[in-house]
Amino acid sequence: MTKDKGIILRNFVFLVAFTSEVITLSSDKNEFAIDMSKVGLTHVPKDLPLKTEVLDISQNYIAELSLSEFRYLPRLKILRLSHNRLRYLDFSIFNLNRNLEYLDLSNNQLKRITCHSITSLKYLDLSFNDFDVSPICKEFGNLTQLIFLGLSVAKLQLDLLPIAHLHLECILLELEHYYVKEDARESFQVLNTKALHLVFHPNSLFSVKANLSVNALECLQLTNIKLNDVNCQVFMEFLSEFTRGPSLLNLTFNQIETTWKCLVQVFQFLWSKPIEYLNIYNLTIVESIGEERFIYPRTTLKALNIEHITNRVFIFSQKALYTVFSEMNIKMLTISDTPFIHMLCPQTLSTFMFLNFTRNVFTDSVFQNCSTLVKLETLILQKNGLKGLLKVGLMTKDMSSLKILDVSGNSLEYERREGNCTWAWSIVVLNLSSNLLTDSVFRCLPLRVKVLDLHNNRIRSIPKAVNSLEVLEELNVAFNSLTNLPGCGAFSGLSVLTIDYNAISNPSADFFQNCPMIRSLKAGNNPFQCTCELREFIHSVGQASRAVVEDWPASYKCDYPESSKGTPLQDFRVSQLSCNPSLLMATVVGTVLVWAIATAILCVYFDVPWYLRMVCQWTQTRRRARNLHVQELRRALQFHAFISYSGHDSAWVKTELLPNLEKEDIRVCLHERNFVPGKSIMGNIINFIEKSYKSIFVLSPHFVQSEWCHYELYFAHHNLFHEGSDNLILILLEPIPQHSIPGNYYKLRTLMAQRTYLEWPKEKAKQGLFWANIKAAFNVQLMLMTENNAEASF
Numbered sequence: 089m090t091k092d093k094g095i096i097l098r099n100f101v102f103l104v105a106f107t108s109e110v111i112t113l114s115s116d117k118n119e120f121a122i123d124m125s126k127v128g129l130t131h132v133p134k135d136l137p138l139k140t141e142v143l144d145i146s147q148n149y150i151a152e153l154s155l156s157e158f159r160y161l162p163r164l165k166i167l168r169l170s171h172n173r174l175r176y177l178d179f180s181i182f183n184l185n186r187n188l189e190y191l192d193l194s195n196n197q198l199k200r201i202t203c204h205s206i207t208s209l210k211y212l213d214l215s216f217n218d219f220d221v222s223p224i225c226k227e228f229g230n231l232t233q234l235i236f237l238g239l240s241v242a243k244l245q246l247d248l249l250p251i252a253h254l255h256l257e258c259i260l261l262e263l264e265h266y267y268v269k270e271d272a273r274e275s276f277q278v279l280n281t282k283a284l285h286l287v288f289h290p291n292s293l294f295s296v297k298a299n300l301s302v303n304a305l306e307c308l309q310l311t312n313i314k315l316n317d318v319n320c321q322v323f324m325e326f327l328s329e330f331t332r333g334p335s336l337l338n339l340t341f342n343q344i345e346t347t348w349k350c351l352v353q354v355f356q357f358l359w360s361k362p363i364e365y366l367n368i369y370n371l372t373i374v375e376s377i378g379e380e381r382f383i384y385p386r387t388t389l390k391a392l393n394i395e396h397i398t399n400r401v402f403i404f405s406q407k408a409l410y411t412v413f414s415e416m417n418i419k420m421l422t423i424s425d426t427p428f429i430h431m432l433c434p435q436t437l438s439t440f441m442f443l444n445f446t447r448n449v450f451t452d453s454v455f456q457n458c459s460t461l462v463k464l465e466t467l468i469l470q471k472n473g474l475k476g477l478l479k480v481g482l483m484t485k486d487m488s489s490l491k492i493l494d495v496s497g498n499s500l501e502y503e504r505r506e507g508n509c510t511w512a513w514s515i516v517v518l519n520l521s522s523n524l525l526t527d528s529v530f531r532c533l534p535l536r537v538k539v540l541d542l543h544n545n546r547i548r549s550i551p552k553a554v555n556s557l558e559v560l561e562e563l564n565v566a567f568n569s570l571t572n573l574p575g576c577g578a579f580s581g582l583s584v585l586t587i588d589y590n591a592i593s594n595p596s597a598d599f600f601q602n603c604p605m606i607r608s609l610k611a612g613n614n615p616f617q618c619t620c621e622l623r624e625f626i627h628s629v630g631q632a633s634r635a636v637v638e639d640w641p642a643s644y645k646c647d648y649p650e651s652s653k654g655t656p657l658q659d660f661r662v663s664q665l666s667c668n669p670s671l672l673m674a675t676v677v678g679t680v681l682v683w684a685i686a687t688a689i690l691c692v693y694f695d696v697p698w699y700l701r702m703v704c705q706w707t708q709t710r711r712r713a714r715n716l717h718v719q720e721l722r723r724a725l726q727f728h729a730f731i732s733y734s735g736h737d738s739a740w741v742k743t744e745l746l747p748n749l750e751k752e753d754i755r756v757c758l759h760e761r762n763f764v765p766g767k768s769i770m771g772n773i774i775n776f777i778e779k780s781y782k783s784i785f786v787l788s789p790h791f792v793q794s795e796w797c798h799y800e801l802y803f804a805h806h807n808l809f810h811e812g813s814d815n816l817i818l819i820l821l822e823p824i825p826q827h828s829i830p831g832n833y834y835k836l837r838t839l840m841a842q843r844t845y846l847e848w849p850k851e852k853a854k855q856g857l858f859w860a861n862i863k864a865a866f867n868v869q870l871m872l873m874t875e876n877n878a879e880a881s882f
């Protein structure tokens with residue numbers, strides 16, 4: 089029952105589409121809709137929102153409706169109540185629902201209704217119920233907006249008078265409980281409707297006999313027709329009642345079960361009637377298929393459309409079958425969803441312009457060497473068993489009018505070594521999608537093709553050297569394995585390229601220059617690598633007018649590197665610097681240079697190394713002073729410092745060194761002041777060096793020349809008491825060239841080489857640090873003996 093209903097609804101949609109006026113009953117997106125179908129309801133829910141406009145409570149267990157339930161839904165527009173258990177309905181419960189347009193009460197158990205006119209109703213379905221008497225009451229006459237009425241009736245003889253003045257689009261009469269006495273003829277008047285749909289009992293042989301009077305019926309649909317060789321005549325008589333006038337143009341059979349013989353008779357019968365479109369959905373052929381005598385007369389029929397044939401035949405004449413279809417003198421034939429071959433090349437010149445054999449079992453030998461399909465413009469062989477592209481090309485060779493060829497969804501392959509392909513010169517649209525084609529397909533294409541669909545194949549790249557398809561306008565290569573955008577060299581007129589869902593990571597940026605005619609590029613959902621190279625592409629997208637790039641920016645996202653995965657390309661940023669190696673190099677080199685120059689300037693102008701050395705020495709000295717052994721300090725010391733210098737430098741010693749030392753209370757020993765007369769010079773030197781905590785040497789070129797000074801240095805360094813300890817302070821008053829130091833003064837050379845001296849800075853500003861360094865060396869509280877004590881200790 090549900091299945092039937094589905095078909096009926098589908099066909100209703102078809103009928104409505106057929107009639108010129110479009111009925112807008114389906115709920116649009118902005119309406120407030122509640123779907124409570126299939127939830128086991130036994131009553132209409134109480135707490136529905138006031139604003140409900142669409143309410144679906146179909147397929148539940150609701151047996152009763154009460155007055156209060158819909159009262160509070162003033163905006164209710166669409167109410168679906170089908171497949172429930174309603175037995176009785178009082179239409180006055182809807183009298184406050186002034187917007188109610190669509191009311192589906194089909195597939196209930198309604199026996200009785202109490203009428204009340206709901207003038208807003210456009211769609212009322214009362215079919216598949218249990219009415220004993222016709223449910224048409226006089227109030228229906230007020231439903232002036234009504235366009236669809238579905239009824240469940242037990243006989244055709246209806247009192248349609250109350251609704252005779254309405255202008256309906258479609259009436260559905262469900263006749264499952266139809267009964268008439270044997271051979272009784274009913275009369276039935278179809279009033280003012282464009283479409284009529286009759287549903288018979290699914291399992292009874294067709295037996296309706298009626299005198300019909302139809303008025304301007306355009307569209308007839310019959311569901312559940314069971315025919316054999318005996319009642320075939322009854323059925324044709326029934327049909328002839330409808331086809332007496334010229335108005336019926338569209339005839340549809342759903343669920344028809346028939347013998348082959350009867351089917352051919354029905355075709356023969358209908359061929360001479362003024363019908364233009366014949367549709368058959370779910371055709372079952374029973375008993376046998378044998379040869380039938382038939383000739384197709386001249387016909388107004390334009391299109392025969394058969395979807396889904398089931399063959400329950402055991403004796404089968406293939407030739408009989410093929411001829412019935414191939415010799416039809418109509419323009420359009422569709423036979424889809426049929427698991428056997430039903431047609432071959434017509435014997436004589438054929439009238440077919442359109443053939444659609446979707447989802448059949450054709451192989452590529454069909455229509456080979458067929459020279460009778462010269463009017464054929466469209467051939468659809470979608471989802472069949474075609475394998476060789478070369479043979480498909482060959483098949484079209486003599487179809488000199490063929491414009492559109494759809495062989496999508498097969499298993500087509502082409503290898504180059506198979507040879508060159510031949511195609512009908514006239515082909516402009518070629519659909520090769522969902523096959524097994526590889527790169528080589530580009531060597532086997534009709535040269536005048538304008539629209540080429542190759543999506544969902546196995547193409548990895550588009551070869552550079554292909555036959556040029558100069559008039560190609562649209563190319564679809566989505567869902568392949570392409571790694572780059574193609575150049576348009578071979579497709580100079582390409583204006584629409586669809587290349588999404590491939591393996592493109594770095595699309596070339598010159599695409600837009602390369603393909604000047606491009607109007608639309610769809611390249612989203614590729615695994616873009618968001619690195620420097622991609623910037624140029626993003627830039628070129630930015631420059632191309634946005635309308636050209638389809639789905640931008642939503643479908644264009646980074647796939648790599650991991651850190652930017654999912655980032656829209658539009659938002660991908662990488663600095664100018666990191667993408668330009670020469671710029672990066674220049675920047676690094678530049679920075680280094682600036683640093684070097686700055687450092688050099690600092691060194692030259694501010695003598696930074698000198699300061700560093702001084703600070704370093706100062707810290708070392710302080711540390712050493714702190715670590716001095718107490719024992720050492722107990723030594724009998726008389727002076728803080730013994731100063732050794734050349735006579736030439738005495739002026740500096742007297743004016744600079746001495747005042748600065750003595751200012752800090754440093755007791756200084758000078759040879760001309762403190763040497764004991766009469767004692768040997770050597771003795772004096774040794775004596776005073778020993779009695780001094782440190783020895784200061786003022787180094788200069790003069791110092792080097794002085795032999796005495798050298799002795800002093802020697803003794804100071806080998807001081808018996810504090811050998812190894814750091815008792816020397818070297819002051820470099822003036823630079824001493826290495827070569828001017830005599831060869832045997834190796835001690836001085838070593839000391840100079842170790843650079844453990846303090847340089848005397850000529851600049852006043854630096855002298856503070858110099859003195860601080862000297863002072864640090866004496867930063868020790870020393871107990872010095874008085875001269876007398878010293879004397880005593882001697």
Ligand SMILES: *[C@@H]1O[C@H](CO)[C@@H](O)[C@H](O)[C@H]1NC(C)=O
Pocket residue numbers: 470494496497519520521522539540541
């Ligand atoms: C090709 O056929 C497929 C279905 O197999 C369809 O989706 C597609 O739109 C067709 N392409 C063209 C260009 O008609």
